[in-house]
Amino acid sequence: MLDRAARRAVSPPLSIQVVSDGRIGMENQALGLAEAVQRLTPADISVRRIRWRTLFDKLPSGLKTSWMLDLSSDPAEPAAGEDWPDLWIATGRATLPLSARVRAASGGKTFVVQTQDPRWRNAAYDLIVAPAHDRVEGPDVLSITGSPHRVTAGRLAEGAAAFAGALEPLSRPRVAVLVGGRSRAFDLTEAHAAELADRIAAAVEAVGGSLMLTFSRRTPEAAKAAMTARLGGLPGLIWDGQGPNPYFAFLKFADHVLVTEDSANMAAEAASTGKPVHVLPMIPLKPAGKFARLHADLRQRGAARPFDGTLTAWTYAPLVETDRAAAEVLKRMMRG
Template identity: 45%
Template sequence: MTTLRAGAKRGYARPDMQKDPLTLWAVSDGRAGMANQVLGLAEALARRTPCRIVEKTIVITPPHDRLPRGPLGPSLARLAPSSDPLSPPWPDIWLACGRRTVPLSLEVRAMAGAPFVVQTQDPKAPLGGFDLVLPPAHDQLSGANVLPLIGAPNRLSSVRMAKDALALEAEVGPADKTAVALIGGDSKQYKMTPNAVSLMLEALAAAEDAGHRVLITFSRRTPAWVKPHFAKGLPKAWIWDGNAVGQIGNPYFGLLGLADRLYVTAESANMLTDAAFTGCPVHLLPLQGGAAKWRRLHASLEAHGVLRPDAGPDDHWTYPPLRETDRAADALLALYRRARR
């Protein structure tokens, strides 16, 4: 196994990392898919060593927020008044995700007394400008300071899932077997179509026929026209309506905790790898379209035992639950400690 090495060496802000809890900044533009990656990584680090986590949501002044990285693109000088401030004293570790954060990460790391800078996803920038890069393996990025992950970091924990599952079950009732459907939607490479919806409804109806109670949640990507088709086609299913369920604001963790098997649309690396956290059978729900990198992701999940093509609702299998966030946190902390020597 190749040993990770941090990007080009330079001084760090604090010489004694054991003196106080580490300060972590989780930097994103606030979109759930981005924020969850850095918060999940921060929370995993906090399970390993004392940490103080500060969430930083950035807002770039228009029109610079829509421009590519460069002289006119996002920068610290172009943060909007509504943005969280980004200024010294810097944290010990800067965790960032998303296109808009990349120039900020590069800018901060070039400063004197800069933090240890970690970027998730493919930054599409010179890798030496970061201490550690955590891209999806299906992006095929490589480098001395690159640790590819199956999918992306997440905020899942067995404790949280079990706790929310109990609370959710108190609202929806018990069942002998539960199938959970995580439904996404349109993306750059995939499109939700009427035919795709019909195939999903058939798969979930088959799960009901096999004795599973079906619980469904939609993502922000799901087109509005899709939801009535699920309500009509699966009248016995429980479909989250976006409102609080008892004491739970968002039942996502509880749904994963209740699941005996999961059905997930093909376009979402986050939902697929979240489902793989459970160790339960996962069925891929196809959408129109695709791309080579998504086929690589699906193939890696098949190789791990998560997905089984053509499996039915009566088929059962297990696999080692995916723990990529924990693997990333272990590697990050080890690299940080080596860099601080």
């Protein structure tokens, strides 16, 4: 019988299955890694979104089986007559019961990659691509700064095209502000949002720049209203959540990126652009822990600094952690 490496050599292109619970932030981690693999070798990517029935969603991963999936969920396994993929890339707690069984179910054909820290049956996957700030250890663990993502120069240029008419004429420096919100570790109250808005406005006005502001789904409405009221008078664009998302365009056109400290994903994505990343403080609800470790990592790489109320520029080598992870995936796959 051909081993996995030999089968890979005689059956290009690679088939890649991306699996998540369908939430954009989660799916983009697995999809970003899949696309990075595709940039290195011919590959076909398919996306599978799974959801568990409400009755079973909170069960421990070890007790879940495929028949417990929601009827609207994509199938957990290939349909009759279809092959298992060469590469399975999954992210999130919902995917763990499926990922842990893929190697056995596929007869060893499928190489299984889990992003984030599974915290369950870590030996069941061929490779775990985990944020360094989560401190996951093991022979089949690759630690990277942040998480895999879809931000590339090409995708930024593509995303910017639809907004060029609105953003390109803006006065420079253009300042992208990426605002998160309430989480288990941080809060963004109305008062704190207003204070941040005052500091941001003063910095933008001091340099005669412009603003490109977007909120996350976690941003409290009161905080959103406070920031919009203070910053709405500045030249620029505040995305209200309607129509196409300008996130990639903001990163492309920005000269500076300000990002709240509650989002590891946004910080790592911003650091992949080579633009100065200024970290905005939030209200801590518990010790910063992994977020403090991530920001320390980004500072050490020269990518990020705490926002000090000014828009000082600096340069650094953009992070290419997703590409590094993709190269490691292929290296291990070819090793068999």
